[in-house]
Amino acid sequence: MLRLSQGPRHLATAISVAGLALLCGCAAGGFSLEKAAVDQSLITGTVPANTQASVDFERTSDEATIRNAVSSVDIETLGSTPVQWANAATGSRGAINNLVEHRQNGSLCRKFTASRESFDGVGLYNGEICMAGPGAWRMLAFQPAA
Missing domain, CATH: 1.20.5 (Single alpha-helices involved in coiled-coils or other helix-helix interfaces)
Structure with a gap:
């Protein structure tokens, strides 16, 4: 010891x-x-993300935000000033321009262009909303600008 x-x-x-x-x-x-050596008995993989559902949610949510912004604008006082919009749910934002009001089949409608900055890039869209009832607006068109 x-x-x-x-x-x-x-x-x-x-x-x-x-x-x-x-x-x-x-x-x-x-x-x-x-x-x-490398253990060949281990198998790894990934779980595919449901990216389409996420893209659809973001686009739908952004369309609703833009629709609400376009419908709430007082066109008479707006002039040529762009309307800024932002969606806290998706992190997207942009500006609405070229807002023009017209009547279609007796309904009040508004055509516009909107920019959309999101995590997947920047885009320019042409859109149109029309009044569907008292205080309710419906998006008729929201397509990427050509």
């Missing part, structure tokens, strides 16, 4: 011997390249 009173030199020797004994125990199984 080693006693601490024998000095730091003996203590260092004892720690070294203990460390070597542990290493020898680990190496007793041997080392082979076969054991170090």
Whole structure:
């Protein structure tokens, strides 16, 4: 048995011997390249994201936000000033320009162009909304500008 009173030199020797004994125990199984090779039995993959549903939600939500912005504008006081819009639900934003009011089949309608800045890029759209009832507007067209 080693006693601490024998000095730091003996203590260092004892720690070294203990460390070597542990290493020898680990190496007793041997080392082979076969054991170090890639484990082919593991199979990994990804779960496909439902990106179409996310794109549809974003587009539908942005269309509703733009429809609400276009329907709430007072065209007489607007002039040529663009109407800014932002959708907190999708992070998209943009500006509505060229707002023109007209009548179609007796309904009040508004045509416009809208820019849309989103995580998937920037686009310009042509749109049209018409009054569907008292205080209710419906989006008739919202297509990428040619």
